[in-house]
Amino acid sequence: MANIALESLRSIVNSTIEKESSDLWTHINQQLHQHPETAYEEVFAHDTITKFLEDRGFTVKRSTYGLPTSFEAEIGSSGRLVVVCAEYDALPQIGHACGHNLIATSSIAAFLAAASALKQSGAAGRIRILGTPAEEGGGGKAKLIDAGAFKDDVAAAIMAHPMCAHQFSDDVGKYSGLAALKMIASHKFRTEFRGKTAHAAGQPWDGVNALDAAVAAYNNVGLLRQQIKPDERIHAVIEVGGTVPNVITDYTRMNWNVRSPTLAGADKLLARVKACIEAAATATGCELNYIVAPTYANLTANKALCETYVDEMKAVGENVLLQQQEQVTASTDMGNVSHIAPSFHGVFAIPTDSDVSLHNPKFAAAASTKEAHDIALNCAKGMAMLAVRVLLDEELTSKAKYDFEHNHDW
Incomplete structure (x- = not known):
């Protein structure tokens, strides 16, 4: 022009x-x-x-x-x-x-x-x-x-x-x-943990605590953060965490972001994060479900x-x-x-x-x-x-x- x-x-x-x-x-x-x-x-x-x-x-x-x-x-x-x-x-x-x-x-x-x-x-x-x-x-x-x-x-x-x-x-x-x-790229998803209600004081042994699963998953990933690269990020919040303290929580939901500079890197980090989440489900005896949202490319x-x-x-x-x-x-x-x-x-x-x-x-x-x-x-x-x-x-x-x-x- x-x-x-x-x-x-x-x-x-x-x-x-x-x-x-x-x-x-x-x-x-x-x-x-x-x-x-x-x-x-x-x-x-x-x-x-x-x-x-x-x-x-x-x-x-x-x-x-x-x-x-x-x-x-x-x-x-x-x-x-x-x-x-x-x-x-x-x-x-x-x-x-x-x-x-x-x-x-x-x-x-x-x-x-x-x-x-x-x-x-x-x-x-x-x-x-x-x-x-x-x-x-x-x-x-x-x-x-x-x-x-x-x-x-x-x-x-x-x-x-x-x-x-x-x-x-x-x-x-x-x-x-x-x-x-x-x-950077970001995987976005939610996790649902499902357990079993019980009276938290009277018969806690009959419950399966979904809040424990959410807390364990959060803590597991907190430990993982020590071993990830400086330009990678993992974030999570507990969106649903229970109702009252004297009822064993039977359902929790968490919202997650897993970020890395490239999609390939985000895929690798996601596998490590899922291992932390799945370990929490196994340890607590909860059922685990993933709700996947669109992935954001770098x-x-x-x-x-x-x-x-x-x-x-x-x-x-x-x-x-x-x-x-x-x-x-x-x-x-x-x-x-x-x-x-x-x-x-x-x-x-x-x-x-x-x-x-x-x-x-x-x-x-x-x-x-x-x-x-x-x-x-x-x-x-x-x-x-x-x-x-x-x-x-x-x-x-x-x-x-x-x-x-x-x-x-x-």
Whole structure:
């Protein structure tokens, strides 16, 4: 693309986002933040976002791919396809402590701006926004992949996540974001232990204690943690632990995450964790059942897409770090997408205190501020231009495809 054409497209992108900023703040950002919904329960968010898009003339498919809270809208009928992923689920009890209200805001803004630029360019190309529910543990994107949401030849899948600056850079204040976010793989599952009730004082010998099984499993894994690698993680909570102390507990349920930098590593660690869990069932005499959720693949970064995003953020006055050497020891179902299509999952830093991190109530408060909103929209300008350049620049698309096929360890 000629530089003059590129500047013209940037102007369209910037003006579109600036024009929509107030409505995005009022009708998307704040509404989602004030109505947090957990995985697959995002009815308000689904209806709010789809109406917002319909009010702007887009034909929106609701409840797509068998998921009631997914949606899809698209412009263009030929040429390459870019998919902008939007997340909007929240966490139990602590709301938008992962800032998905900002993700929805930035993704919608990027879609609107890229669509406007593509339309005014007159070029071929398709830009799609895909509503992806249940990132927080529900594996929405994994289910969307299985249902065919990415069956088309996708030139790029794009989104970005808010984060505290100190979580991706030691030089806080130097960088306003990160392009090449990399995350580790995660197996997610629940375990059920079933035993037998009895009077805990009168005849405890007649009981089979499912709470003992849960505690033993937790402790066994606690010992295992001494022998795992520094970049591996195991987490568990007891979701159901019994009723009253004078009744032997006959049912418990635990929720588990088992993480490692790669899927192969996560598989090996999972086998060790299961040995700990199964030993607890054997020791207590409880029956054990696994409830398996979608596995999150490690998130890989695409060099060509990341470099282009960094360039575009420079154009709006932002200094974005290209990559980190280490993976972030967290996981996302966008990792699954990055294994089937060239993908961009960037980071934009929102202001927080130095003791705040993701999944903290103070981060939820930070995600509701006007300053965070404006930062999300700045990121949207870079994502929109990244989408436009993928659609219109054959060389960039070829590089992104090459990086996807050959540079998964970049």
